[in-house]
Amino acid sequence: MVRMDKPEVTDYDGCGKCLVGVRRLSRKSESTNSPEKQRDLILKATADVGGHIIGWADDWEVSGATDPLTRPEFGPWLRDEKGPYDGVVGAAVDRIGRNVRDVLNTAYTIHGAGQLLVTADHPGVWDLDDPNQESELLIKALGAQLEHRAIKKRIQDEHVRARGAGQPKKKPSYGYMYVRRVPMGKVDEIKLHPIASKEIRKVARRILSDTTGEITISTECARLTREGVLTPHDLLAVMYGRKPEGKAWTYQTLKQILCSEASLGYLMHKKKPVLGDDGRPKKIAPPLWDRATRDALIKKTAPKPRSKGCGKEARAARGTYLLAGIAYCGSCGERLIVNGQKGYGCTARVRGIITSQHCKPAPTMKMALLDAEVERWFLSEYGKGLVMKKEFDPGTSYAAQIADLEADRARLREDRRAGLYDAPDDAEWFRTEYTRMGKEIADLRKLPERPAGVRMIPTGRTIEDEWRSAKDDAARRELLREFGVKVKLNSRQAKERVIIEGTNVYELVR
Missing domain, CATH: 3.90.1750 (Hect, E3 ligase catalytic domain fold)
Structure with a gap:
């Protein structure tokens, strides 16, 4: 076995045997074809042909059904996007591709370019001009394809069995x-x-x-x-x-x-x-x-019509600036933007907005100064207010349960019409389940329905507590929005430089 302290990657030197090591796994947990085992096989096969590794094309979590040309790591080498190399070396033919077409296409692409194809399950370099070696490559590729199909069939059968047994086989849902x-x-x-x-x-x-x-x-x-x-x-x-x-x-x-x-x-x-x-x-x-x-x-969360005819919700304000989207020019009414000097300013006139041509001089103010002034105003106006937690009460949801049962019952009726329950045993099961669902629906309809709603719960915190504990200015901006805070910035010549307005509500509901 090649010593592991020998450098695995060397520079391309044009020796004719500068090879790219190709490794692939559908899942990293595949013990029979682990990354380490593939590496050892590739290094030995490379040494046996007198070559050296100039790079690795490691495609982890990549299905064998993926075309080698489109694989994230191997594909760029095949498309001549990674620089010069003299050939590729893999641990086995099935690491190059899992079906006959992909293996042969890749092999003949490499052969046609005058490059070398080496795999650890074949002695030396593959010579596709030799009919015997060409047949051997075809047989190995066919074996890989048949094995892949068998694995795929076993997985599909296991998924069907698991669904019938109520067992999960896919990745867990979020949460x-x-x-x-x-x-x-x-x-x-x-x-x-x-x-x-x-x-x-x-x-x-x-x-x-x-x-x-x-x-x-x-x-x-x-x-x-x-x-x-x-x-x-x-x-x-x-x-x-x-x-x-x-x-x-x-x-x-x-x-x-x-x-x-x-x-x-x-x-x-x-x-x-x-x-x-x-x-x-x-x-x-x-x-x-x-x-x-x-x-x-x-x-x-359903799309809602907006005044401008857009059926989608408004986008979130970008960045974490405190007054993004809530600060306006006191002269022309356009929203202020953050300029290059880290300040808020009106650029509507220079952007060619017709209604802002009179906005001279355009108001500007350092960001830190305007943010601090808004913070002082907000905390003095609302800081001592209480924070109330708003909890959504879904109600009794009997109507939703009734709707589910009626949908299940309708599905059974459709299946019966299609002849799925004609056998005596199935017919008896159908009558039992249909009767049970009908009785459950009737029982639910007798229960008093409590509609969904919202209830308020005091948290013991003040609005200033909420402001101080906010993670960033974007979270504080959300607080300002909840109180309907709007900021108008005037030029220095105006009597009032900054005008801040908000709602008359002094409790925060979260």
């Missing part, structure tokens, strides 16, 4: 975590993730309790990213021992989490709940919230 008593064993329990569940519940609470229209999916995405809350992708990476990529929260990701039935603790398949023998969704975990809350989230 949840798998508990395994044996490492890499079966999932023994699904629990709420202690951090993610708290964060997503906070998002739901903030959106549902907002009455200003200022807290939306977009603003929550900006807040979560700003506060460093891990996205679902990065959270899974950390949970499985990988480094997070620092991705930002996106509108579609957050909306999917809030509106998905996975939040009710259901086993999901193709974004729909898996139904059990009783015709109801299979529940495998505690819910993040109840159905009534989910229905309220769907309604609250």
